[in-house]
Amino acid sequence: MRIGLVGVGRIGAFHARTLSEVDGVDEIVLADADPERARVVAKELDLQAAPDPDDLIGSELDGLVIASPTQTHAALLRAGVAAGIPTFCEKPVAGTLSDTIELARELQDSAVPVHIGFQRRFDTGYRRIREAVRSGELGWLHSIRANTHDQDPPPAGYIQTSGGIFRDCNVHDFDILRFVTGHEVVSAYATGANKGEPFFAEYGDVDTGAAILTLDDDTLVFVSSTRYNGGGHDVRFEAMGDKGAMAVGLDSSFPLTSAEEGVDFPSGPQHWSFMERFLPAYRAELTAFTQVARGEIPSPCTVADALQAFRIAEACELSRHEGRPVRLDEVDDL
Ligand SMILES: NC(=O)c1ccc[n+]([C@@H]2O[C@H](COP(=O)([O-])OP(=O)(O)OC[C@H]3O[C@@H](n4cnc5c(N)ncnc54)[C@H](O)[C@@H]3O)[C@@H](O)[C@H]2O)c1
Structure with missing residues (x-):
């Protein structure tokens, strides 16, 4: 397969390396708005570089991977689909709700x-908890905790262009919440705070966020995020039911130190970034994309799915700004 990859920054260069180890991928061609960057990364990874994204999308490709900044996704997605190329696009689909809805409408058929x-x-942990939740192994769920705590803030x-902590960071928790439970969020009550670098407030964002969500089966979900977690990169999902409780992220890298005497769990080392924490998941995801591109499986996460996660983030932002619970039906849908 010949795969084109657009945007070789933090995640794009990482995806290029991961893709180069996926069975069936024979050729990877990189492009970036900065052609020199594409050439440097291609040289480092022993891949090819195209002069620019348009040239790449105009060439013969079996699949296209978009890993450029969020606000460039919609145009590149449209170009990839118009050229008939099966396309993988990093989350989120677009920077705004209206653009996401427009794209979901355009692409639904x-x-x-x-x-x-x-x-x-x-991720194998999330797949296991999904099975436990859906099979009834945990009984009916009273509460779920989901968090994404980055160790260090991005630049x-x-x-400035991320869309804010709920759209950029907790959007992963919102997507996986739907994937694990099979239920939809009906309301969100969110807040946020800034105690770190002043640039978060300057861009209207917060460095730490929290939300209480209610699902359509009355399960309560406590969501949190931060860009400053000294304990390590902490991604957890805890499902608690009347018959049992199960957690994703509760392993030897658990980024909390016990205050109890004689407890030496976790043994460490802690995770330090999403790339290292989710490497096997990224590998499985890109392998699945090659199957999607070959027509062997349907898309495992569609634009319509991404829209629903984005709507939850949107409700959280609105709630944070207006200081009130927001019903999901207040947020535009398809
Ligand atoms: N799934 C995940 O876990 C995950 C993690 C990190 C980032 N992301 C997403 O990936 C995207 C990229 O994030 P990043 O941290 O790698 O950003 P980045 O700023 O490090 O890299 C972006 C790259 O895209 C290039 N670029 C800019 N405009 C372009 C254009 N119009 N066409 C082609 N290339 C262009 C830049 O030169 C740069 O090399 C974002 O949408 C982000 O939300 C997802």
């Missing part, structure tokens, strides 16, 4: 598959 990059759907320039 398209025969060209589009796979959106929510890699937690390929200020990334925060």
Whole structure:
């Protein structure tokens, strides 16, 4: 297979390396708005570089991977689909709700598959808890805790265009919540705070966020996020029911130190970034994309799925700004 990859920054260069180890991928061609960057990364990874994204999309490709900044996704997705190329696009689909809805409408009847990059759907822990929740092993759930706590903040320039902590960071928790439970969020009550670098407030964002969500079966969900977690990269999902409780992320890298005497769990080392925490999931995700591109499986995460996660993030932002619970039906849908 000949795969084109657009945007070789933090995640794009990482995806290029991961893809180069996926069975069946014979050729990877990189492109970036900065052609020199594409050449440097291609040289490092022994791949090819195209002069620019348009040239790449105009060439013969079996699949296209979009890993450029969020606000460029919609145009590149449209170009990939218009050229008939099965396309993988990093989350989120677009920077705004209206653009996401527009794209979901445009693509809903398209025969060209589009796979959106929510890699937690390929993590073995999340798959196990999904099975436990859906089979009734945990009974009926009273509460779920879901968090994404990054160890260190991304650069200020990334925060400026990220869309805010709920759309950029907790959107992963919102997607996986739907994937694990099979239920939809009906309301969100969210807040946030800034105690770190001043650029978060300057861009209207927060460095730490929290939300209480209610699902359509009355399960309560406590969601949190931060860009400053000294204990390590902490991604957890805890489902608690009347028959049992199960957690994703409760392993030897658990980024909390026990205050109890004589407890030496966790043994460590802690995770330090999403790339290292989710490497096997990213590998499985990109392998699945090659199957999508070959027409062997349907998209495991569609634009319509990504829209629903984005709507939850949107409700959280609105709630944070207005200081009130927001019903999901207040947020535009397809
Ligand atoms: N799934 C995940 O876990 C995950 C993790 C990190 C980032 N992301 C997503 O990936 C995307 C990229 O994030 P990043 O942290 O790698 O950003 P980044 O800023 O590090 O890299 C972006 C790259 O895209 C290039 N670029 C800019 N405009 C372009 C254009 N119009 N066409 C082609 N290339 C262009 C830049 O030169 C840069 O090399 C974001 O949408 C982000 O939300 C997803």
